[in-house]
Amino acid sequence: MTLTSADPVTDGPGAVALLDRTRTAVDPQIRSTVETLPGSIRRVAMYHFGWEDADGTPATGPAGKAIRPALVLAAARALGAAEAQAVKAAAAVELAHNFTLLHDDIVDQDPTRRHRPTAWTVFGIPDALMAGDAMNALALRVLAEDPHPASAAATARLAACVIELCAGQQADCAFETRGPREVSLDECVAMAIGKTGALLGCSCALGALYAGAGEEEVAALDSFGREAGLAFQLIDDLIGIWGDPEHTGKPAGADLVARKKSLPVVAALASGTAAGEELAELYSRPVLDERGVRAAADAVERAGGRDWAQVQAADRMGRAVEHLARAVPDLSAAGDLLALAEFVTRRTR
Numbered sequence: 651m652t653l654t655s656a657d658p659v660t661d662g663p664g665a666v667a668l669l670d671r672t673r674t675a676v677d678p679q680i681r682s683t684v685e686t687l688p689g690s691i692r693r694v695a696m697y698h699f700g701w702e703d704a705d706g707t708p709a710t711g712p713a714g715k716a717i718r719p720a721l722v723l724a725a726a727r728a729l730g731a732a733e734a735q736a737v738k739a740a741a742a743v744e745l746a747h748n749f750t751l752l753h754d755d756i757v758d759q760d761p762t763r764r765h766r767p768t769a770w771t772v773f774g775i776p777d778a779l780m781a782g783d784a785m786n787a788l789a790l791r792v793l794a795e796d797p798h799p800a801s802a803a804a805t806a807r808l809a810a811c812v813i814e815l816c817a818g819q820q821a822d823c824a825f826e827t828r829g830p831r832e833v834s835l836d837e838c839v840a841m842a843i844g845k846t847g848a849l850l851g852c853s854c855a856l857g858a859l860y861a862g863a864g865e866e867e868v869a870a871l872d873s874f875g876r877e878a879g880l881a882f883q884l885i886d887d888l889i890g891i892w893g894d895p896e897h898t899g900k901p902a903g904a905d906l907v908a909r910k911k912s913l914p915v916v917a918a919l920a921s922g923t924a925a926g927e928e929l930a931e932l933y934s935r936p937v938l939d940e941r942g943v944r945a946a947a948d949a950v951e952r953a954g955g956r957d958w959a960q961v962q963a964a965d966r967m968g969r970a971v972e973h974l975a976r977a978v979p980d981l982s983a984a985g986d987l988l989a990l991a992e993f994v995t996r997r998t999r
């Protein structure tokens with residue numbers, strides 16, 4: 651099954667409203683948990699979430715999109731649970747996600763996140779690192795202390811997911827040390843499933859667990875989230891090359907400047923085209939200036955990397971919907987999940 655923009659359950663505004671509603675439902679839970687952190691770790695976390703400025707004054711900085719907690723709540727609802735039951739699980743996945751962002755910004759030496767200086771540039775690497783570690787522990791504590799009967803299974807699942815995510819992140823970093831031709835497309839897809847798909851899958855699986863679903867339904871929801879997560883990463887990689895800095899809060903062509911072996915780049919390098927050769931040459935240069943970045947983006951496009959990523963994202967979405975239909979045969983009960991999955995392939999930031 652493929653989704654079209656005419657499909658009433660997949661309209662963008664519907665997903666945006668869902669994400670807003672999710673933040674309203676889940677942010678107080680995240681915030682009250684973060685506020686229990688001690689000293690400077692708390693300050694870093696409050697800053698990272700946009701609730702405080704660097705000097706500790708209250709702020710309303712731009713929040714994250716809240717895709718993962720929205721998936722938890724939507725999966726719980728699709729399988730018949732009351733949303734309120736799954737709020738702690740939703741908070742937990744968002745905490746885990748933000749732990750990875752804090753660390754990822756350090757590893758990538760990214761100067762901006764959500765239109766603000768990254769936490770490590772403000773507070774230094776050690777404090778940002780420790781705040782990330784504490785946030786990971788908080789994520790697991792929120793789940794472990796939840797009196798809901800799914801608590802133990804959900805905690806184990808999130809812990810396994812974080813390990814998978816770390817392995818995906820490690821693979822991504824390892825790719826950076828390899829030559830332009832030394833990363834295969836299959837390896838790159840496997841890395842993206844670990845780095846991004848695992849947590850989206852886990853989010854959906856946690857929603858199912860909190861709804862008291864059986865093993866097969868939980869697995870189907872996990873697969874739905876993983877496929878949607880890969881589509882999400884494909885779009886994220888396109889945004890990393892062609893995203894508008896005003897929307898992304900990151901410099902133009904950020905992933906090319908960093909010589910990232912993202913999915914469209916690796917597809918272009920593996921294309922066997924003259925443009926792929928040009929890209930390999932550009933990626934072998936020690937530094938890419940502004941002209942070099944534009945030439946690299948152009949080469950990815952001419953080598954077919956951009957089209958490939960767009961077609962793949964649509965294909966992964968189709969697979970996602972097939973998995974979802976195994977757990978929720980009447981897809982009209984899963985409108986919110988479909989809207990969110992569609993949203994991640996349409997977003998621009």
Ligand SMILES: CC(C)=CCC/C(C)=C/COP(=O)(O)OP(=O)(O)O
Binds near residue numbers: 717754764999
């Ligand atoms: C392990 C890591 C860092 C993987 C990167 C995955 C990814 C696409 C993160 C951005 O998520 P997002 O767009 O949902 O972020 P936000 O919460 O700011 O909306």
